[in-house]
Amino acid sequence: MKLYKCSLTELKNMIEEKRVKLQDIHESISYRTTHTDPIIKAYVNKNETYNIDELDQNNYKDTYLKGLPIAIKDNISIEEIKTTCSSKMLEEYVPPYNATVVEKIKEAGGIITGKTNMDEYAMGSSTENSAFFPTVNPWGKNRVPGGSSGGSAAAVAAGMVPVSLGSDTGGSIRQPASFCGVVGLKPTYGAVSRYGLVAFASSLDQIGPLARNVEDIALMMNVITGRDEKDSTCVNRDYPDFTEYLKNDVKDMKIGIPDQYFDIDFDQEVRESVLNAVEKLKKAGAKIERVSLTGAEYALAAYYIIATAEASSNLARYDGVRYGLRAEGADNLKKMFTETRQQGFGEEVKRRIMLGTYVLSSGYYDDFYLKAQKVRTLIKNDFDQLFTDYDLILSPTTPTTAFKIGEKRDPLKMYAADIFTVPVNIAGIPAISVPCGFDQKGLPIGLQLMGAHFKEEKLIQAAFSLEKILNLDIKYPALK
Amino acid sequence: MDNKYETIIGLEVHTQLDTKSKIFCSCSTEFGSEPNTNTCPVCLGLPGTLPVLNKKAVDYLIITGLALNCEIAFYSKFDRKNYFYPDLPKAYQISQFDLPLAKNGYIKVETEEGIHRIGITRIHLEEDAGKLIHEGSIDQSSGSLVDYNRTGVPLAEIVSEPDIRTPEQAREYLNYLKKTLEYLKVSDCNMEEGSLRCDANISLRLHGNKKFGTKVELKNMNSFKAIEKALAYEQKRQRKMLENDKKIVQETRTWDENKSKTISMRGKEEANDYRYFPEPDLVPLEIDEKWKKDIEERLPELPAVKRKRFIDEYNLPEYDADVITDSRDLADLFENSVSEYKDAKVVSNWIMGEFLRLINEEKTAIEDTKITGQLLAKMLKMIDQDIISSKIAKTVFEEMFYTGKDPEEIVKEKGLKQISDQGELESLVEKIIDENPSVIDDIKNGKDKAVGYLVGQVMKETKGKANPQMVNKMFKEKIK
Numbered sequence: 001m002k003l004y005k006c007s008l009t010e011l012k013n014m015i016e017e018k019r020v021k022l023q024d025i026h027e028s029i030s031y032r033t034t035h036t037d038p039i040i041k042a043y044v045n046k047n048e049t050y051n052i053d054e055l056d057q058n059n060y061k062d063t064y065l066k067g068l069p070i071a072i073k074d075n076i077s078i079e080e081i082k083t084t085c086s087s088k089m090l091e092e093y094v095p096p097y098n099a100t101v102v103e104k105i106k107e108a109g110g111i112i113t114g115k116t117n118m119d120e121y122a123m124g125s126s127t128e129n130s131a132f133f134p135t136v137n138p139w140g141k142n143r144v145p146g147g148s149s150g151g152s153a154a155a156v157a158a159g160m161v162p163v164s165l166g167s168d169t170g171g172s173i174r175q176p177a178s179f180c181g182v183v184g185l186k187p188t189y190g191a192v193s194r195y196g197l198v199a200f201a202s203s204l205d206q207i208g209p210l211a212r213n214v215e216d217i218a219l220m221m222n223v224i225t226g227r228d229e230k231d232s233t234c235v236n237r238d239y240p241d242f243t244e245y246l247k248n249d250v251k252d253m254k255i256g257i258p259d260q261y262f263d264i265d266f267d268q269e270v271r272e273s274v275l276n277a278v279e280k281l282k283k284a285g286a287k288i289e290r291v292s293l294t295g296a297e298y299a300l301a302a303y304y305i306i307a308t309a310e311a312s313s314n315l316a317r318y319d320g321v322r323y324g325l326r327a328e329g330a331d332n333l334k335k336m337f338t339e340t341r342q343q344g345f346g347e348e349v350k351r352r353i354m355l356g357t358y359v360l361s362s363g364y365y366d367d368f369y370l371k372a373q374k375v376r377t378l379i380k381n382d383f384d385q386l387f388t389d390y391d392l393i394l395s396p397t398t399p400t401t402a403f404k405i406g407e408k409r410d411p412l413k414m415y416a417a418d419i420f421t422v423p424v425n426i427a428g429i430p431a432i433s434v435p436c437g438f439d440q441k442g443l444p445i446g447l448q449l450m451g452a453h454f455k456e457e458k459l460i461q462a463a464f465s466l467e468k469i470l471n472l473d474i475k476y477p478a479l480k
Numbered sequence: 481m482d483n484k485y486e487t488i489i490g491l492e493v494h495t496q497l498d499t500k501s502k503i504f505c506s507c508s509t510e511f512g513s514e515p516n517t518n519t520c521p522v523c524l525g526l527p528g529t530l531p532v533l534n535k536k537a538v539d540y541l542i543i544t545g546l547a548l549n550c551e552i553a554f555y556s557k558f559d560r561k562n563y564f565y566p567d568l569p570k571a572y573q574i575s576q577f578d579l580p581l582a583k584n585g586y587i588k589v590e591t592e593e594g595i596h597r598i599g600i601t602r603i604h605l606e607e608d609a610g611k612l613i614h615e616g617s618i619d620q621s622s623g624s625l626v627d628y629n630r631t632g633v634p635l636a637e638i639v640s641e642p643d644i645r646t647p648e649q650a651r652e653y654l655n656y657l658k659k660t661l662e663y664l665k666v667s668d669c670n671m672e673e674g675s676l677r678c679d680a681n682i683s684l685r686l687h688g689n690k691k692f693g694t695k696v697e698l699k700n701m702n703s704f705k706a707i708e709k710a711l712a713y714e715q716k717r718q719r720k721m722l723e724n725d726k727k728i729v730q731e732t733r734t735w736d737e738n739k740s741k742t743i744s745m746r747g748k749e750e751a752n753d754y755r756y757f758p759e760p761d762l763v764p765l766e767i768d769e770k771w772k773k774d775i776e777e778r779l780p781e782l783p784a785v786k787r788k789r790f791i792d793e794y795n796l797p798e799y800d801a802d803v804i805t806d807s808r809d810l811a812d813l814f815e816n817s818v819s820e821y822k823d824a825k826v827v828s829n830w831i832m833g834e835f836l837r838l839i840n841e842e843k844t845a846i847e848d849t850k851i852t853g854q855l856l857a858k859m860l861k862m863i864d865q866d867i868i869s870s871k872i873a874k875t876v877f878e879e880m881f882y883t884g885k886d887p888e889e890i891v892k893e894k895g896l897k898q899i900s901d902q903g904e905l906e907s908l909v910e911k912i913i914d915e916n917p918s919v920i921d922d923i924k925n926g927k928d929k930a931v932g933y934l935v936g937q938v939m940k941e942t943k944g945k946a947n948p949q950m951v952n953k954m955f956k957e958k959i960k
Contacts, residue, residue, distance in 0.1 A: 203760035316571030360755035
């Protein structure tokens with residue numbers, strides 16, 4: 001058995017039962033990465049601060065993660081390791097501090113393998129917006145892995161690492177998880193500290209795990225959730241042991257299927273695959289009903305106003321004064337600012353900064369930003385209302401399977417790819433994407449389950465059941 | 481002055497709140513540290529960092545609001561004010577826009593024209609920016625250096641209603657404000673160190689007009705005197721323009737201290753669009769009744785009330801009450817002393833005389849001196865008990881001022897005890913009479929004042945320790 005193919009849970013058990021050496025696991029992972037990453041290009045930077053030969057598994061004996069490997073999206077700060085956000089602006093930037101999730105992983109005995117590629121500043125749905133190189137979907141080498149956490153999804157799918165962390169502002173964990181045939185969870189806003197996550201849209205960003213099965217997601221959620229004094233928006237509450245919810249099934253769970261979501265014109269194969277999974281859930285005892293929910297198109301419109309508005313402010317600090325890129329040769333302050341930003345940011349980032357600046361400008365604020373906030377409140381209330389009756393809401397994760405690299409040149413078409421995932425961020429609720437089948441091209445299809453605030457355990461419970469029921473053979477794409 | 485026009489002035493005061501740590505991180509707020517030593521990833525605005533509100537700054541703002549008769553908002557929030565400048569690390573300032581912590585207050589100031597009520601529109605909390613430093617002058621310097629020590633120091637912005645009618649009222653308003661803030665111990669209001677800054681809006685209108693004229697904003701005044709001068713200059717300039725049928729332009733003008741005039745800085749068109757929007761990294765601020773009440777209970781007696789009470793309760797002359805209540809520390813010293821030594825006027829004389837003389841000579845803050853009200857009272861009692869003379873008391877007082885030692889101990893150590901021994905004094909008196917026959921003749925011829933000279937000789941002999949009353953009496957008895 002190849003160790004890199006094992007899940008985090010399997011590896012953890014094997015170590016606990018002394019059936020494997022930690023070094024062998026890292027050797028296998030490293031070997032796999034050396035041979036695979038030149039094709040996939042999931043990593044932006046490897047973690048060079050540790051040496052496999054010097055790893056001592058005794059040091060991790062009493063830890064939760066036992067020294068097992070984890071990949072981290074390159075917008076999460078790690079002390080002394082470059083955090084580039086896949087942007088020229090931060091190509092050489094090394095943070096002097098650790099993100100809270102990184103601290104938590106270190107405390108839990110996880111070893112960070114490296115930083116994964118992404119759309120620049122998490123803006124995009126294909127990882128093509130990386131300033132360095134696009135990442136390739138392990139299921140088809142002319143296909144995008146999705147985005148913005150494309151590197152994190154691809155690394156897990158390709159067996160370069162059992163689990164990874166991504167960030168999700170409008171679907172950036174779930175969409176690439178769906179495209180790459182892995183599981184991805186976006187926690188409730190406020191469940192995981194954002195301290196150290198380079199902000200794209202502060203009121204929507206949330207860090208979450210990607211893995212090859214639901215069990216590993218539960219394990220990672222045990223590590224990363226929890227209050228943080230450094231993040232005021234992080235909620236002070238107790239979290240259950242999420243792995244406890246892997247024992248239950250979907251029997252008697254009430255799941256709503258929103259008409260408005262299925263009225264959207266989306267890929268027929270995706271539709272069939274999702275509905276097939278719905279049937280199987282029914283057979284397993286879930287109570288599934290059609291429900292009415294505010295159209296996702298409103299959420300999409302509100303999203304691209306709120307997210308860009310916050311981004312325009314969050315990204316204003318990259319001015320060349322203190323860190324990151326500074327344009328050379330500017331002979332005055334204004335030139336230094338503008339030329340730095342012109343050279344440092346890619347096209348999509350600039351587009352969103354301009355959009356965001358516009359919607360906040362005096363005279364436009366009320367029509368755009370304020371209105372979007374009102375829509376946000378309505379959508380949130382709508383979800384809250386539905387969750388008084390239903391445990392979960394089900395939809396496809398994405399309207400299509402992974403598209404081709406270079407296929408979507410029109411940004412609006414790219415934005416439309418977020419239609420099913422964006423409402424979740426707007427409402428601040430948790431959602432998980434689980435593989436539910438393949439299309440005829442052999443590309444994975446994802447199903448999304450949405451839950452009420454801080455009900456991640458229900459997502460995990462249902463997703464785990466679904467995984468068992470479907471029993472898909474998706475562990476590894478055949479890399480060609 | 482021509483009374484055709486009425487002057488309308490409004491003031492915006494920024495004052496640093498004297499908290500130990502910054503408003504959104506735990507860095508020290510100390511003034512004068514090595515540049516960029518009081519900084520951390522948060523106040524430097526490094527990617528991924530988040531603000532956490534310092535509750536002490538909120539306390540300070542609430543107590544300021546209460547002292548200035550404001551309503552305290554039970555619900556307020558923070559907003560981002562976006563603009564680019566090298567001293568602003570995040571390229572936005574966290575401030576409060578539409579929901580300030582305190583509003584609708586007022587103060588009453590007294591000028592020669594009587595008592596005038598000046599409304600306070602609002603007081604809000606925000607963070608300070610850093611400081612640019614230039615070698616030589618800004619024009620000669622080859623570049624700019626930035627010191628971020630000040631970044632994130634809490635500021636209260638106090639905005640007055642356009643209720644001020646004369647430059648003199650403006651000065652009185654500022655005096656009142658400064659005194660109040662000092663009483664509350666929330667700010668040291670040191671304009672030189674930049675802990676208090678003031679901008680002014682000024683416009684003119686014909687008497688009786690309801691509509692305001694076009695206003696001009698004045699900046700860069702570095703003292704209360706400069707503010708008064710700048711306003712007076714601007715009042716004159718605008719009047720002249722209006723009298724010559726010229727239009728006032730809405731603009732920002734800067735005060736040039738050397739030339740004693742205001743100079744146009746930028747017009748309305750060049751004004752920034754700050755694109756305010758709610759700060760997503762902080763949760764809204766809710767002040768419950770208990771929080772407010774706790775602070776209300778800590779509200780000290782304010783200067784005007786104290787002044788009146790000192791006049792009523794201690795029979796102090798108005799002048800004395802003015803001087804003594806000018807600072808809370810001075811007033812406390814006075815009251816602590818009076819609680820143990822009943823003659824308030826004597827205490828007041830010592831404080832206004834010796835104490836303030838030493839304060840001015842040493843250029844030290846009242847709170848930094850070692851003397852206490854108890855020590856002063858004890859010393860005054862010693863005078864009454866003829867243990868020391870008033871003259872010696874000055875020496876004792878000075879010693880107490882510097883060392884905080886007990887007056888009894890000082891007298892003992894330095895051998896300053898008054899000589900009241902009849903025999904000892906008598907021999908001295910006789911000696912002086914023998915040495916000054918001509919003075920004795922003068923006295924016998926009716927020049928009574930010359931007795932003073934003789935007493936002085938005895939004091940000189942005894943280095944001031946002789947009991948002057950006794951000596952005086954002896955001379956008078958002996959030269960008859």
